Amino acid sequence: NMRWGLIPRWSRQPSTPYTTVTARLARAATSRIFAQAWKQRPCVIAMTGYYKWDRQRRPPWPLFVQRKDGMALLAAGLWEHWEVDQGQQIDSFSVLTAPNAAIPAPLTADGPVFFSGSVAMEWLAGAIGTPEALQARATTPALEAYPVARAFGDPARDDYTLLEPVDPDAQVPSRVSDAWDGDGLDDADDDLNG
Incomplete structure (x- = not known):
């Protein structure tokens, strides 16, 4: 099992003060957190899609982004092995992640770095x-995005229903804060790009 959110090899504890779910491509090779993994541990992440927040909507709403043809996406990643004395x-x-003009509106232009199977092999x-x-x-293949239930961010929920399309206008706010402060989420919890 792999944990999502890279733990730097030099970290003394598995929990770090850094947001490492994603790594910006432009800085990954020189970043203190990611440089070692960039040199030695590239990986490929196969996914059906990913979640991203639509910040133009009030309150902001989660969307699921996937290939239009339903095939899997291959994304570039970095991995690390962390170990302590115990x-x-x-x-x-x-x-x-990197700027990507192929990401569908209304999403921001940053997203995972996707590639073909042959380029994935070169990366590895x-x-x-x-x-x-x-x-x-x-x-980046042709992508589409659709609204999903706000419960996708709940760690206790991990089932296929989180991929089902919903009508945001027909949903009841899941928290009182959803009704008055935008989305009730910390900005650090923003979306895939952290």
Whole structure:
């Protein structure tokens, strides 16, 4: 099992004060948190899609972004093996993100770095050495986004119903704060790009 949110190898504890669910491609190779993994531990994350907040809607609403043809997406990532003296070991990963004009409106232009299967193999083999080279090889298939239940952020909920489309205008706010402060979420919990 891999934990989402890379734990830097040098970290003394598995919980870090850093948001490491994603890593910005432009800075990953030189970032203190991600540089070691960039050099030695690229990974590919296969996904059916990902969640992103529609910030133009009031209150903001979660959307699920997927390929229009329903096929899996391959995203670039970095992973790390973390271990402490007591023998505790955790493998963790981050998704690489970059500006991407192919992401459907009304979403922001940042999203995972997607690529084809052949480019994924090059990435895993270490043949793509710079963020610029990876960005140049990235390809994003046609994507679509649709609203999903706000409960997607609840760790106790992990089932297929979180992928079902909903009508945001027909939903009841899940928290009192949803009705008055925008979304009731901390901005650090923003979306996939953290």
